[in-house]
Amino acid sequence: MSLHIQTDFPGGNACAIDVRQTADRDIVYFSADPRGGTEALWFYFRVVECSERPVELVLSNLDTCLGGGSEQWENVRPVIREAGSTWQHLPNAQIDTLADGRRQAAWTVTPRYDSFECALCFPYGLGDLEMTRASCGDYWHLDLIGVTSGGQPLPRLSNTPAATEAPGLYLVARQHAGETPGSWVLDGLLRRAASGLDPADLLIWTVPLAHLDGVVAGAYGKDPFPWDLNRAWTNPPMRHETRVITSDLTRWAQQAKPALAIDFHAPSPTEAEGAYFFLPREERPKASRTAAQKAVKGIAPALPKALLHVQPTRQVAYPSRWDATATLDAHIWDQFKIPCLALEIPYTSSHHTLLTRDQYRRLGATLLEGICAHLQVPLAS
Numbered sequence: 001m002s003l004h005i006q007t008d009f010p011g012g013n014a015c016a017i018d019v020r021q022t023a024d025r026d027i028v029y030f031s032a033d034p035r036g037g038t039e040a041l042w043f044y045f046r047v048v049e050c051s052e053r054p055v056e057l058v059l060s061n062l063d064t065c066l067g068g069g070s071e072q073w074e075n076v077r078p079v080i081r082e083a084g085s086t087w088q089h090l091p092n093a094q095i096d097t098l099a100d101g102r103r104q105a106a107w108t109v110t111p112r113y114d115s116f117e118c119a120l121c122f123p124y125g126l127g128d129l130e131m132t133r134a135s136c137g138d139y140w141h142l143d144l145i146g147v148t149s150g151g152q153p154l155p156r157l158s159n160t161p162a163a164t165e166a167p168g169l170y171l172v173a174r175q176h177a178g179e180t181p182g183s184w185v186l187d188g189l190l191r192r193a194a195s196g197l198d199p200a201d202l203l204i205w206t207v208p209l210a211h212l213d214g215v216v217a218g219a220y221g222k223d224p225f226p227w228d229l230n231r232a233w234t235n236p237p238m239r240h241e242t243r244v245i246t247s248d249l250t251r252w253a254q255q256a257k258p259a260l261a262i263d264f265h266a267p268s269p270t271e272a273e274g275a276y277f278f279l280p281r282e283e284r285p286k287a288s289r290t291a292a293q294k295a296v297k298g299i300a301p302a303l304p305k306a307l308l309h310v311q312p313t314r315q316v317a318y319p320s321r322w323d324a325t326a327t328l329d330a331h332i333w334d335q336f337k338i339p340c341l342a343l344e345i346p347y348t349s350s351h352h353t354l355l356t357r358d359q360y361r362r363l364g365a366t367l368l369e370g371i372c373a374h375l376q377v378p379l380a381s
């Protein structure tokens with residue numbers, strides 16, 4: 001066998017693969033697979049049967065990936081994992097322009113073993129979630145609240161399933177399946193809660209892998225057909241997952257006093273100036289924006305400056321293919337009149353800090369500290 005590429009595992013994504021040999025290296029041309037959607041970005045593949053020669057990984061469809069037109073793509077640093085070692089960032093991309101004007105991004109790996117994995121960002125799937133839950137003792141309860149449109153059980157964690165007098169926090173991640181930074185930040189929050197939060201003081205329910213079908217299939221999941229999950233919060237809902245989570249939100253609101261929700265995302269991969277919160281769109285009620293701004297003002301002081309944008313709030317203004325007001329934050333405001341903050345977390349770096357998994361988790365831990373400060377809930381250090 002000679003060098004080839006595998007994608008047949010959870011989260012795997014690469015297409016248009018072409019492997020070529022030159023005198024001094026192997027070159028793997030690949031594209032991020034839109035998986036039937038309108039946007040491409042997420043990739044995750046395994047390179048097997050490497051020799052000791054360098055392997056050049058070339059993203060061929062850069063121009064048509066999200067943010068692909070930006071000059072900043074050279075700062076995008078995917079991660080690789082070799083046998084027996086942990087995920088590490090590659091160096092900056094080398095951007096090459098072809099004769100006809102198309103551009104490609106390339107990264108070179110010198111393998112130490114005969115295989116390695118490469119992904120846009122640290123993958124996070126059901127196995128990672130289960131490991132985190134197990135490492136938190138019996139703090140997080142696991143319940144299956146329904147199924148995805150593809151028929152997979154959809155997990156929800158809670159720090160207590162039962163009624164309390166406490167305020168309630170609801171957390172959702174991966175409405176856009178490929179936005180793994182959101183999962184690592186949520187992961188840090190889950191661990192921080194287990195180490196210092198009494199469930200009697202703050203009830204937390206979370207759907208960590210909202211677009212689970214896309215997570216498993218390796219979809220990027222931003223603006224996919226038939227409907228983006230975060231544009232499907234209509235009444236009646238446009239996707240089965242939103243129907244399942246809507247039911248769960250209703251139960252949550254009966255078990256605690258709804259106080260706050262957070263929806264974890266990642267922006268264009270070229271954004272590297274820190275995490276920030278999206279405020280509700282202009283056409284949404286002014287009171288929802290004011291409430292969101294107030295929550296950010298209460299939370300942001302706890303977040304490390306190195307990981308936060310200097311302007312921690314931003315107005316949503318990007319164009320949408322579907323009803324842009326049918327988002328989770330709008331649904332939650334209309335239902336409970338509480339803010340749902342959409343948190344955008346960069347892929348590679350923040351200011352000059354490289355975003356390792358520890359940095360993501362640090363952001364999640366401090367996010368919980370900020371939430372507790374804002375809601376005046378005790379949190380043991």
Ligand SMILES: [Zn+2]
Binds near residue numbers: 175176179222264266
């Ligand atoms: Zn998103």
